[in-house]
Amino acid sequence: MSLNKDLILLFLSFAGLVTFSQETQGLKDSMRTQDLDEVIVTATRTVRQLSSVPLPVTLISKKQIDRTGVTRLNEILNEQTGIVMTPDATIGGGEGVQIQGIASDYVLILIDGVPVVGRSSGNLDLSRFAVGNIKQIEVVKGPSSSLFGSEALGGVINIITEKPSSENITGQFGHRAATFNNQNSNVSVSQRRDKFGYSFFADRLSTDGYDLADGDNGQTVNPFFNYTFNGRLFFDATEKLKIFASGRYFSQEFDVMPSTSEERDANVHLRIDHNPSSKTNWQYELYYTSYITDEKILDPVNNDLLLANDFNQQLFRPEIRYNHSYSENNTMTLGGGYNFETLDRSLFAEQVTFDSQYLFVQYDFKPLENLNIIAGARFDNHSEYNSQLSPKLSARYNFNESFALKVSVGSGFKAPDFRQLYLDFTNAAGGGYSVFGKEVEAAGIQRLLDTDEIANVVVEQSTLGARLNAESSIGYNFGFSYKKGKISSDINLFRNDFDNLIDTQILAAKTNGQNVFGYINRESVYTQGVELDIKYRLLENLDFGAGYQLLYAFDKDKEEALEAGTVFGRNPETLETIRLARSDYFGLENRSRHTINFKMFYEIPKWDANANLRVVYRSRFGLTDRNGNDLLDILDNSFVAGYALVNFAFGKTFYKNYQLQFGANNLLDFKGQNPLAAQDEEVLVNPGTQFFTRLNIKF
Amino acid sequence: MKTTLKIFTLLFALFAFVSCSDDDEDTSKNFTVTTISPESATVGTEITVTGTDFPTETSQVELTVGGAIATIISLSSTQIVATVPQGAVSGAVSVNVDGNEKMTSTDFTVLSDLINAKAENIFAPQTGGQGQPIGGPFAKFSFETGAVTDSDTEWDIAFRGTTIAVNGGALTGTSEEPERNGNAAAGIVDGIFTEVLSTEGISFIQDADAAFAIPTGSDNGWYNYNFMTNLVTPIPGKILVFRTHDDKVAKVEILSYYQDAPANPDAFASPSRYYTFNYVYNPNEGKISLQ
Numbered sequence: 001m002s003l004n005k006d007l008i009l010l011f012l013s014f015a016g017l018v019t020f021s022q023e024t025q026g027l028k029d030s031m032r033t034q035d036l037d038e039v040i041v042t043a044t045r046t047v048r049q050l051s052s053v054p055l056p057v058t059l060i061s062k063k064q065i066d067r068t069g070v071t072r073l074n075e076i077l078n079e080q081t082g083i084v085m086t087p088d089a090t091i092g093g094g095e096g097v098q099i100q101g102i103a104s105d106y107v108l109i110l111i112d113g114v115p116v117v118g119r120s121s122g123n124l125d126l127s128r129f130a131v132g133n134i135k136q137i138e139v140v141k142g143p144s145s146s147l148f149g150s151e152a153l154g155g156v157i158n159i160i161t162e163k164p165s166s167e168n169i170t171g172q173f174g175h176r177a178a179t180f181n182n183q184n185s186n187v188s189v190s191q192r193r194d195k196f197g198y199s200f201f202a203d204r205l206s207t208d209g210y211d212l213a214d215g216d217n218g219q220t221v222n223p224f225f226n227y228t229f230n231g232r233l234f235f236d237a238t239e240k241l242k243i244f245a246s247g248r249y250f251s252q253e254f255d256v257m258p259s260t261s262e263e264r265d266a267n268v269h270l271r272i273d274h275n276p277s278s279k280t281n282w283q284y285e286l287y288y289t290s291y292i293t294d295e296k297i298l299d300p301v302n303n304d305l306l307l308a309n310d311f312n313q314q315l316f317r318p319e320i321r322y323n324h325s326y327s328e329n330n331t332m333t334l335g336g337g338y339n340f341e342t343l344d345r346s347l348f349a350e351q352v353t354f355d356s357q358y359l360f361v362q363y364d365f366k367p368l369e370n371l372n373i374i375a376g377a378r379f380d381n382h383s384e385y386n387s388q389l390s391p392k393l394s395a396r397y398n399f400n401e402s403f404a405l406k407v408s409v410g411s412g413f414k415a416p417d418f419r420q421l422y423l424d425f426t427n428a429a430g431g432g433y434s435v436f437g438k439e440v441e442a443a444g445i446q447r448l449l450d451t452d453e454i455a456n457v458v459v460e461q462s463t464l465g466a467r468l469n470a471e472s473s474i475g476y477n478f479g480f481s482y483k484k485g486k487i488s489s490d491i492n493l494f495r496n497d498f499d500n501l502i503d504t505q506i507l508a509a510k511t512n513g514q515n516v517f518g519y520i521n522r523e524s525v526y527t528q529g530v531e532l533d534i535k536y537r538l539l540e541n542l543d544f545g546a547g548y549q550l551l552y553a554f555d556k557d558k559e560e561a562l563e564a565g566t567v568f569g570r571n572p573e574t575l576e577t578i579r580l581a582r583s584d585y586f587g588l589e590n591r592s593r594h595t596i597n598f599k600m601f602y603e604i605p606k607w608d609a610n611a612n613l614r615v616v617y618r619s620r621f622g623l624t625d626r627n628g629n630d631l632l633d634i635l636d637n638s639f640v641a642g643y644a645l646v647n648f649a650f651g652k653t654f655y656k657n658y659q660l661q662f663g664a665n666n667l668l669d670f671k672g673q674n675p676l677a678a679q680d681e682e683v684l685v686n687p688g689t690q691f692f693t694r695l696n697i698k699f
Numbered sequence: 700m701k702t703t704l705k706i707f708t709l710l711f712a713l714f715a716f717v718s719c720s721d722d723d724e725d726t727s728k729n730f731t732v733t734t735i736s737p738e739s740a741t742v743g744t745e746i747t748v749t750g751t752d753f754p755t756e757t758s759q760v761e762l763t764v765g766g767a768i769a770t771i772i773s774l775s776s777t778q779i780v781a782t783v784p785q786g787a788v789s790g791a792v793s794v795n796v797d798g799n800e801k802m803t804s805t806d807f808t809v810l811s812d813l814i815n816a817k818a819e820n821i822f823a824p825q826t827g828g829q830g831q832p833i834g835g836p837f838a839k840f841s842f843e844t845g846a847v848t849d850s851d852t853e854w855d856i857a858f859r860g861t862t863i864a865v866n867g868g869a870l871t872g873t874s875e876e877p878e879r880n881g882n883a884a885a886g887i888v889d890g891i892f893t894e895v896l897s898t899e900g901i902s903f904i905q906d907a908d909a910a911f912a913i914p915t916g917s918d919n920g921w922y923n924y925n926f927m928t929n930l931v932t933p934i935p936g937k938i939l940v941f942r943t944h945d946d947k948v949a950k951v952e953i954l955s956y957y958q959d960a961p962a963n964p965d966a967f968a969s970p971s972r973y974y975t976f977n978y979v980y981n982p983n984e985g986k987i988s989l990q
Contacts, residue, residue: 455909458919506919511872511909512833515916566889568936572962575954576977577891577935628923628932637963676928678965 041113042138042158044364044374045147045333046323054372054396054406056477056492056531058083058139062162065131067601067612069649069661069694071176071184071205073137073159074126079597079614079647081547082141082531085126086590086621087685096123099141100494101527101553101591102154106414106473108144110158112246114269115151117313118291119417128250128265130228132174132186133201135162141531142475142494143412146376146392149358153412153473154496161246163234164190164197171699178692182207197234203227210687213677220687222261226252242273258303263293283321285337290314312344313418329366333376335359343418347425349440352418355383370398380413384421384439388413388470394477402484406492408477413470420468420502420519433514436507438468441518445508448516457508459518464507469521473498479531486537495528525588527553545599553588558631569635570627586632589625592618592642609652617644623676638675640685645670662693730754732794732801739808739986740783745772746792748779748803754796761795765809783809813989814980816845820958821974823858834874837864842941842949842980855883855943858974861922861931861956863913866944868905879905881944885912887920888938892952892977895938898987903942913939921953929966931956940989949980950989 038050038059050059058080070076074095078085084098096104104123109116116124131137137159144152164170171189178184183206190199206225213220232246246269254261267289274282293311298304319337326332341354362376377391394408416438423437424444436444442465448454479492501523508516529551536544561567562582569580587593596617603610619642622632632638649663672685730752740746746764753776754760762769762781765788769781779794789808793800818840826835837857841848848854857864857877867883870876884903888895904912917924921939923932933953941949953976957964960975979989 455915506916509910509914509916509919515919566936568889568891570933570935570954575960575962575975577938577952579891579936624925624927626925626928626930626932628925628934629936630918630923678967680968 038136040136040138041160042110042140042144042156044362045113045321045335046331046364051481051483052372052396054374054394055408056082056141056406056479056490056494058141060137060139062135064601065134065137067610067649067651068614068647069176069651069663069692070665071130071132071186071203072127073129073131073157075665076131076137077126077139077157078645079599079616080139081533081597082549082595083139084592084595084618095126097126097157098590099139099155100475100496100531100549101529101551101588102473102496103590106151106153106412106471108148108150108152108156110148110156111248111267112161112269113158114267114285114287114289114317115148115315116265116267117289117315118263118265118293118311128226128252129159130186130201130203130205131159132203133162133188133199133230135160141492142408142477142496143390143392143410143473145388145390145412146378146410147360147362149356149378149380149390150388150413150415150470153414153471153475153498161230161232162190162199164192164199166190166192169699172696173699174694174696176692176694179690180208180210180687182690182692192234195236199232201228201230203229212674212685212687213681213683218256223255224252226250240275244271244273245269258298258300260294260296262295263291265289265291279325281323283319283323285317285319285321287317287319288315308346310344310346312342314342316340329364329372331364333360333362333364335361343422345418348418348422349424352422353383354415354418356415357381372396380415382415382470385416385467386469388472402482404481406477406479406481409474411472411474413472415470416468416502416519432510432512434510434516435504436516436518438465438519441465441507445516448508448510453510453512454516455509455511458506459508464518468502468519469500471498471501471521487534488536489534490532492531493529494531495526497524497526499524501525522557523555524557525553525555527551527588527591541603541605543599543601545597545601547595547597549595551591551593551595553591554585555588555631558585567629567631567633569629569633572635572637580629580633580635584633584635586622586634586636586639589623589632590621592621594619594642607652608654609650611650612648614647615644616647618642623674640672640675643670643672643685644668645686657698659696659698660694661696662691665690665692728799730794730796730799730801732792732803735792735803735805735807738805739810739983741810741812742783742785742787744783745780746783746807748781748792748794749777750779750794750801751777753777753779753794759796763793763795764807765790765792810983810986814842814845814978814982816980817954817975817977818845819960819975821847821858821976823860823972823974825860825862825972828860832874833860833862835859836875837862837877839866839877842943842947842978843982845980851878852880853944855881855949856885856941856951858972860972862911862915863921863939865906865912865941867942868912869907871906871911872909882942882946883944884942886940887913888940888950889936890938891936892938892950893990895940895950896988896990898940898942898948898950898989901940903940922956930964931971943980947981947984948987948989949978951976951978 186203209221211219235243250265295309297307321335360378392410426434500521503522507518646667651661674683677683732750767784767786827833839854839857865883866881886901914920939951957969958973
């Protein structure tokens with residue numbers, strides 16, 4: 001622990017030194033200057049023009065969200081180039097976001113720059129986030145652990161909430177009704193007076209859910225309701241001192257009588273901005289968040305408790321950031337913080353605690369008139385796994401006003417999660433197998449040996465409990481952007497190399513014929529491809545957009561095994577073993593080689609109306625290995641055929657403040673076929689067309 | 700002395716004659732037969748007889764294996780390649796060139812044909828499971844008969860659920876398991892069924908206290924259990940190689956764990972614990988070939 005203190009002290013003294021030594025310079029503050037152009041904060045943790053950053057970034061504006069009539073984060077993300085919302089492998093379970101072919105476990109979700117916790121088996125349910133009170137959504141693709149630490153491998157999604165701007169009380173009330181009795185009401189109020197501002201947002205969503213499989217018991221998505229409350233306060237004590245406080249609460253309950261399934265997600269965020277001079281900026285941030293689930297599965301006949309799965313994760317994080325502008329395009333950012341994390345879970349022996357400390361530094365400068373370079377690094381020290389250094393370098397070169405080259409290389413990592421470290425679980429109902437996290441596996445095996453439940457230990461016993469490494473990646477992005485007049489286009493080549501992915505391994509065979517599983521750093525995979533995004537103003541009132549992603553995602557070890565001829569499949573007719581070739585390997589699960597989107601937004605000023613049509617296509621993808629060789633090959637009967645979703649919305653404003661909107665998501669009523677469905681049964685991929693109508697009243 | 704001289708003269712003349720003429724018919728007597736390889740084989744297998752001074756015309760040579768005439772595939776002055784003919788029995792191999800017959804010094808053994816068959820729907824029920832103690836008798840299988848047997852001794856491998864026992868080694872300790880009174884053992888080879896040519900180099904393991912020769916559990920032995928589909932799938936490329944209870948050899952490729960071996964079994968609708976497997980059994984004592 002003394003080491004931790006030292007680190008913090010070191011950071012503080014270093015940061016202080018920089019402050020004092022630079023305070024005398026009085027140059028214009030550039031990073032806080034807002035241009036007419038769109039600005040983002042996620043790429044550098046400073047305010048930057050979208051058109052100037054050297055990284056692949058997607059910005060989703062409030063206008064786009066409003067126009068499309070969607071209310072949840074997952075819905076709007078799915079329409080963006082290079083972002084795919086994948087169904088859980090069993091389809092119908094939680095959706096996961098995929099960026100550059102990287103699964104949602106490796107994508108960091110932030111609200112106003114602070115991380116959201118609460119992942120069930122890696123996925124973070126993005127439908128938890130209402131998009132009613134947000135200003136914009138920023139998506140930075142590629143690894144960003146140099147700024148944000150763990151989980152920022154595939155990208156960072158930052159939800160930026162709106163700031164009050166009007167002197168009067170303004171707000172809106174809206175209600176949206178959609179298929180499956182999906183009822184969504186929200187209200188927001190905000191005001192800004194001199195030094196003081198506030199905003200309040202409340203949202204309620206309820207639905208009857210839907211079923212993708214007839215004939216079985218229960219529904220794919222059970223009826224549920226949830227509430228979101230968010231209150232924020234803004235206080236500008238002086239020009240130099242600004243205070244921001246935010247509280248958010250989310251509560252959701254599924255109707256699964258007689259069982260219970262509830263989740264609660266709360267966070268409190270306090271930030272003080274201090275600008276002692278026009279070129280220096282301190283940010284002091286305190287953040288607390290908790291994610292609690294209460295799940296009890298009861299036997300519907302006799303109400304016996306079959307499974308209790310409670311989950312209580314808490315994170316407290318103080319962070320300090322310091323920005324200094326030496327000159328207009330010359331900014332140093334320093335930051336440091338401390339994460340205190342705890343998790344109490346039914347499947348763990350006891351409450352577990354994580355401590356980690358981190359420091360980051362970034363230098364954003366222009367060595368040449370047309371060249372911008374950002375160099376940064378972050379060091380994370382952690383109580384439970386080996387510490388991490390995550391550097392990143394990115395550059396942008398503007399050939400001229402409209403044409404630029406963007407290059408970046410960065411590293412990302414993901415800490416082993418609580419489950420991989422502390423799970424102590426024996427599935428009595430599922431056959432009696434056991435799973436142990438790394439920190440408890442040695443004791444767990446010993447316990448089973450003592451009770452004579454182990455037939456033989458498969459791994460070297462002395463290696464049990466050796467530390468896990470963080471999963472890590474290096475991401476390369478190389479792209480061009482062209483922007484002139486009515487056209488704006490980006491092309492980006494990407495490659496992400498992942499190492500030390502945590503996989504399960506068999507530790508021992510039990511006398512009951514089942515296995516004891518543990519975790520190990522093993523797999524190395526890569527994703528690579530091209531993203532192409534074009535926006536074109538076809539007519540004064542007609543905007544057209546198109547996007548395409550080509551993706552290759554493979555496991556390197558499996559590629560090698562295929563080259564060596566040691567991977568086998570089964571002839572689907574004779575069932576006899578055949579040797580598979582490299583070309584038989586389809587790649588990682590849930591990845592489509594091609595994803596395409598088209599968008600058309602049309603404004604009709606004469607009627608004060610707007611209409612839009614969006615099409616999202618993804619090509620064939622596979623769900624799971626089915627022939628026992630532990631990879632997805634073309635002989636596996638688990639592929640979902642490529643499909644397109646067509647979404648449409650039309651909105652009209654009456655008497656200035658009343659907006660009526662209607663539309664349909666999945667207009668063509670695509671339903672699809674789940675290949676994992678049992679014989680003679682049909683399981684759908686999508687529940688079909690969802691019509692909606694929405695009334696919004698501004699005041 | 701006169702007689703001796705005559706014979707000598709005759710021999711000399713003959714020698715001179717032989718020396719002068721390459722295509723003298725009488726060379727047929729001078730060929731030799733040295734070895735036969737292999738010394739044992741099944742009907743239809745190629746065998747090679749080596750020797751010297753064989754004629755080069757197939758029509759001049761007759762090869763007899765255990766009384767049956769073999770078809771000659773190729774012929775050179777030192778080698779005759781032929782297939783073991785139908786009806787051949789173990790015994791001497793003879794080469795007959797224009798009425799001159801010579802035998803191999805060792806006898807040739809005609810081996811029984813390898814049995815290449817498919818066993819279908821071997822039902823291997825069990826009781827318990829899902830956390831309860833597993834029980835029930837094993838379904839015992841004999842490679843010799845190609846069927847399930849009730850015999851307590853004449854069995855080679857036995858099935859119960861996903862567990863496979865061999866008739867060799869010690870009791871593992873599971874309930875209702877059959878007594879091991881043979882010398883059976885097992886090994887697992889990664890590869891294609893037809894590429895496993897013999898048991899050469901395979902380390903055989905027998906059942907032992909708390910450990911089956913074929914390890915139990917998903918991904919340890921012959922099968923994979925997928926939590927998503929709830930299916931037990933034989934791992935492709937896992938070829939089980941056995942020594943039988945009476946020291947013969949066999950190889951097995953399990954094709955399915957479900958009744959009638961459906962190509963896409965359904966974990967809930969397809970009845971499970973029905974083994975369908977291809978096997979090759981070599982009934983010849985002391986032989987390890989599996990092709």
